[in-house]
Amino acid sequence: MKITATAIPEVKLIEPRVFRDERGEFFETFRADRYREVTSVDFMQDNCSRSKRGVLRGLHYQIENPQAKLVTVLHGEIYDVAVDIRQGSPTFGQWVAEYLSDENRKQLYLPVGFAHGFCVVSERAEVIYKCSDFYNPQGERTIQWDDPQLAVEWPIGSPILSPKDAVALSFAEAPYFEMNVV
Ligand SMILES: Cc1cn([C@H]2C[C@H](O)[C@@H](COP(=O)(O)OP(=O)(O)O[C@H]3O[C@@H](C)C(=O)[C@@H](O)[C@H]3O)O2)c(=O)[nH]c1=O
Numbered sequence: 400m401k402i403t404a405t406a407i408p409e410v411k412l413i414e415p416r417v418f419r420d421e422r423g424e425f426f427e428t429f430r431a432d433r434y435r436e437v438t439s440v441d442f443m444q445d446n447c448s449r450s451k452r453g454v455l456r457g458l459h460y461q462i463e464n465p466q467a468k469l470v471t472v473l474h475g476e477i478y479d480v481a482v483d484i485r486q487g488s489p490t491f492g493q494w495v496a497e498y499l500s501d502e503n504r505k506q507l508y509l510p511v512g513f514a515h516g517f518c519v520v521s522e523r524a525e526v527i528y529k530c531s532d533f534y535n536p537q538g539e540r541t542i543q544w545d546d547p548q549l550a551v552e553w554p555i556g557s558p559i560l561s562p563k564d565a566v567a568l569s570f571a572e573a574p575y576f577e578m579n580v581v
Pocket residue numbers: 446448456457459460515516517534561
């Protein structure tokens with residue numbers, strides 16, 4: 400397993416060891432001892448979503464139960480984005496992105512204090528992610544995927560959005576985290 404810091408060093412790119420043979424392939428999506436190198440959070444919830452090409456989910460975060468996330472693609476390919484919303488962070492307002500797929504088997508780890516989103520660049524994508532706290536619908540916030548201040552360079556235009564994501568907050572009006580509490 401290879402762990403690489405991204406341009407925002409707290410966001411890590413993980414390349415698990417993939418065992419391929421004539422039957423197919425095998426890799427560990429998570430194991431507590433090895434992933435301690437990446438994070439010491441305790442994961443509390445696992446999620447799975449399936450989306451079609453052109454879908455964009457995000458940019459989401461929880462304000463009351465902030466969630467660190469470990470993102471894995473089971474099928475297809477996504478462009479996965481992490482935005483630093485920790486006020487006082489040297490990389491506040493910056494973003495990093497990685498292509499995660501069932502070919503490259505890369506995973507992305509986002510600590511608490513980041514907004515998360517992804518878009519689907521394959522016919523379908525099935526994504527699983529571990530979260531370090533529970534989902535709370537009241538505590539969820541969404542920042543506009545195309546906020547001009549953030550200027551995330553998405554590989555698709557005119558994405559398919561949920562009604563909630565279509566009326567998201569601008570980055571300027573979104574609540575942030577304090578760097579020292581996350
Ligand atoms: C996220 C979530 C949703 N739901 C429900 C609420 C809703 O009826 C349905 C679909 O929810 P959403 O439209 O919010 O799903 P989605 O747009 O996929 O939301 C997710 O996006 C990615 C980018 C993230 O990082 C996640 O934390 C989460 O915010 O599932 C849960 O029951 N538990 C959960 O943890």
